């Protein structure tokens with residue numbers, strides 16, 4: 001898992017890494033530039049298009065000069081636009097890379113740069129070294145970059161966006177942000193989606209051990225983390241090992257929620273899945289998924305289940321008693337979603353009854369219902385942290401880069417997923433996956449890590465196939481492929 005450090009910790013991280021490896025800061029800058037160019041090459045940009053690289057005077061600009069040199073070496077027509085006047089303020093590494101530009105690279109000053117049609121723009125003007133409000137010249141440079149027609153690619157972070165806080169003013173509006181080593185926190189805020197564009201992470205060789213001395217409560221979950229969190233089953237594993245689970249989901253006219261959650265649990269590997277539904281609706285479930293079992297009315301013997309998930313489309317009227325009953329009679333961590341969360345917002349006294357370690361999975365509107373409106377994502381993250389800590393609960397704030405909030409204060413941003421998942425029932429699928437993993441003996445933390453990543457990956461696989469036509473059933477059908485892609489047997 002990658003630790004997300006603050007912008008001001010980056011210099012110290014670099015120093016620790018450089019010291020341990022016995023290399024120079026220039027080597028690290030070269031790794032950053034090569035990493036960027038590796039991604040660029042994979043994107044297969046058209047060599048007919050000129051590339052315009054806006055370079056600042058700091059190390060972000062240094063990355064830009066190095067990228068310009070490397071792209072020139074790949075036969076691209078490269079124009080460097082210098083966004084400062086006085087070279088005496090340049091960082092030594094930026095100066096070195098500026099002086100290393102080959103003759104074939106044209107260099108202009110930003111004030112005299114006339115936009116050319118359809119150039120690809122690389123924004124290496126300001127990175128994590130931004131301090132305070134933009135100075136007037138920076139405002140004008142950023143306005144110029146934004147006025148250009150071509151595709152815009154920001155190096156590390158869109159220039160002008162603070163790395164750890166909220167945008168207050170202007171920044172480059174990027175189509176892609178190619179971020180170095182770890183994603184900067186602000187790139188993961190929903191309010192910055194329109195300026196950060198698509199997020200690309202480039203490994204520049206800094207290892208987990210180099211991060212150890214730097215405190216942070218924020219983490220970024222990536223594909224290579226997954227295998228170590230999964231349980232392994234053996235050749236003698238039996239149905240019981242894979243767990244018996246119960247899902248309270250669906251109501252008259254909304255039985256899809258029970259079917260989707262139930263099927264997702266089966267596809268995630270549950271041994272036995274029972275859905276608790278209104279009896280009149282049993283045919284819907286048993287026709288749609290014969291592998292599911294149904295139960296009607298409150299179960300007397302909840303103890304036979306290994307895990308329980310409650311909420312998708314159960315309705316908010318008349319269910320407060322059911323929730324209280326479940327909380328009091330099922331003393332293990334459970335998954336609480338959708339209408340069950342809305343009910344907690346209406347009846348906050350119920351929160352104290354929730355079994356410790358349970359997982360609440362609100363989307364942003366449901367989040368507001370339990371914890372009130374937040375001005376921004378930072379405030380939301382803080383509220384979630386306080387709530388989880390106070391009640392010994394876990395929370396998943398759903399959306400792009402869903403955040404796993406643990407009771408000990410750690411907050412883990414998910415890297416998988418796609419906007420094609422913004423479709424009815426995608427959350428019901430997640431409830432099925434999470435409950436299934438709890439039932440298979442995963443701890444709540446393991447279930448959240450594996451479940452959230454795989455749900456996102458299943459969405460990506462479904463999206464590759466169905467694009468805008470993706471529906472929640474496609475996500476369910478893609479779950480088996482996620483195990484294959486992650487090499488989990």
Ligand SMILES: NC(=O)C1=CN([C@@H]2O[C@H](COP(=O)(O)OP(=O)(O)OC[C@H]3O[C@@H](n4cnc5c(N)ncnc54)[C@H](OP(=O)(O)O)[C@@H]3O)[C@@H](O)[C@H]2O)[C@@H](O)CC1
Pocket residue numbers: 010011013014028029032056057058059060061062063089091125126127128129130131132133134135138155156157180181204
């Ligand atoms: N481990 C990694 O991730 C690695 C990171 N690397 C790269 O280093 C970058 C960080 O470089 P950095 O620290 O030199 O700062 P950077 O972002 O270039 O900004 C400094 C410039 O901004 C200016 N400036 C500041 N505030 C301003 C304002 N309000 N308004 C206007 N101007 C303002 C400031 O001007 P000054 O105040 O000095 O006059 C100076 O010119 C990082 O993002 C990544 O790209 C890689 O090379 C290697 C590995």
Ligand SMILES: Nc1ncnc2c1ncn2[C@@H]1O[C@H](COP(=O)(O)OP(=O)(O)O)[C@@H](O)[C@H]1O
Pocket residue numbers: 338363398399400401402416417418419420421422423424425426427428429430455
């Ligand atoms: N733009 C997006 N990028 C990544 N994941 C998304 C995006 N939009 C939605 N999702 C995911 O899809 C799921 C939607 O859940 P939810 O809002 O509860 O849907 P529903 O109530 O229709 O089941 C969440 O897990 C969320 O993280």
Ligand SMILES: [K+]
Pocket residue numbers: 060123124125126127154155156157158159
């Ligand atoms: K930048």
